[in-house]
Amino acid sequence: MTNVALRHSPKRRGPALAITIATIALPYLAGTATAYAADDPLKSFPIVIHCQQKDTTHIFYLSRVTDAGLATYVASDRIAGTISLDGQAKAVVGGEGGGNCVGKTLADLRASHQAYDLKPQ
Incomplete structure (x- = not known):
């Protein structure tokens, strides 16, 4: 799921680059x-979402x-995605298609047991 060009770049950037790009892309x-x-x-919003690629x-x-109600989720390998309460999951940074989460709503992710909510004790 990582972008080959980023993974093999001689000037590897940290997760901050992915978050910066995601932040710029969010309004659009x-x-x-x-x-x-x-x-x-x-x-x-769930605290964790897992996707298979x-x-x-x-x-x-x-x-x-x-x-505005847009959540950003990040993972290792400098990949990130966004989802809103009424929208579909989108790969934003570092993804080669985003796996089996892209295009799903929060309801879909919860129904497929890919989203985990934080439950107060």
Whole structure:
């Protein structure tokens, strides 16, 4: 799922590059997101999403949620994706298609047991 050009680049950049690019791309991907509980976005978005790409499972963790209701998830290998409450998952940085999460909604990811919510104890 990693971009071969980035993986073999002589000037390897850290995860900060992926997050920076995702941050720049977010306003263009946001569209019309449903409002969410700004007080606690963990009530609306899962803390972890896992996606299968060929023979590798990538574990994405919730990194940020914008006021517009767009969540960014990041994983190792400098890959990131976004999803909104009413939209579909999109690979943003470093993906070669995004695996079996791309195009799914939060409801789809939860139904397929690919999303894990934070449960208060």
